[in-house]
Amino acid sequence: MAPPIEFEICRRTLLVGTAVSAAAAAAGLTGPANAQTARNGLPVGPQRMSVSLKINGAQRTLELDNRTTLLDALRETMQLTGTKKGCDHGQCGACTLTVNGRRVNSCLSLAVMHEGDEVTTIEGIGTPGDLDPMQAAFVEHDGFQCGYCTPGQICSAKAVIEEIRAGIPSHVTGDLTVPIKVTDEEIRERMSGNICRCGAYSNILAAITQVAEERS
Ligand code: FES
Numbered sequence: 001m002a003p004p005i006e007f008e009i010c011r012r013t014l015l016v017g018t019a020v021s022a023a024a025a026a027a028g029l030t031g032p033a034n035a036q037t038a039r040n041g042l043p044v045g046p047q048r049m050s051v052s053l054k055i056n057g058a059q060r061t062l063e064l065d066n067r068t069t070l071l072d073a074l075r076e077t078m079q080l081t082g083t084k085k086g087c088d089h090g091q092c093g094a095c096t097l098t099v100n101g102r103r104v105n106s107c108l109s110l111a112v113m114h115e116g117d118e119v120t121t122i123e124g125i126g127t128p129g130d131l132d133p134m135q136a137a138f139v140e141h142d143g144f145q146c147g148y149c150t151p152g153q154i155c156s157a158k159a160v161i162e163e164i165r166a167g168i169p170s171h172v173t174g175d176l177t178v179p180i181k182v183t184d185e186e187i188r189e190r191m192s193g194n195i196c197r198c199g200a201y202s203n204i205l206a207a208i209t210q211v212a213e214e215r216s
Pocket residue numbers: 084085086087088089090091092093094095096105106107108
């Protein structure tokens with residue numbers, strides 16, 4: 001199962017960055033922080049930073065340890081626990097939300113990188129009395145069992161519909177001169193970064209297909 005393109009780029013960038021840092025450390029190419037450590041004989045950090053961002057339409061300013069992930073900032077600082085922590089390293093998709101309309105694995109993204117961004121979590125999508133069409137379709141098609149993956153699935157599914165409407169290609173998209181067909185293969189590919197341990201995949205697919213057809 002290949003992840004969406006943007007996730008793959010993030011992971012690759014992260015891995016390259018880690019490798020470069022490790023090589024620099026091995027070569028003794030220490031930066032200013034380490035020079036300061038050497039002078040004082042004490043470890044430097046952690047440091048706290050301020051970040052202002054819009055969460056589900058509300059402007060928030062947070063003071064955070066600069067190592068805090070967006071996922072932990074939401075869950076631990078703002079008590080927005082709808083976004084779930086599964087693997088905590090970019091493999092399951094349980095933490096999926098959107099930043100400025102694009103899907104992001106929030107466990108892989110530092111909160112302080114999101115100055116000025118608009119973040120939408122499952123708490124910003126519909127309400128129990130007024131479900132979003134994607135939420136209603138998941139209920140109608142039994143698109144969940146334990147429900148742990150469901151917030152990420154729904155955030156991802158809504159973004160998938162928008163990606164298809166915008167003509168953003170996937171790995172299975174063919175001729176880009178014609179509108180992307182909403183096939184099972186297309187949806188499965190685009191949702192492949194969201195794992196469901198209960199195996200509700202066929203029902204999730206049915207829910208997304210219904211919403212995609214309603215919106216086409
Ligand atoms: S918790 Fe982020 S991808 Fe699994």
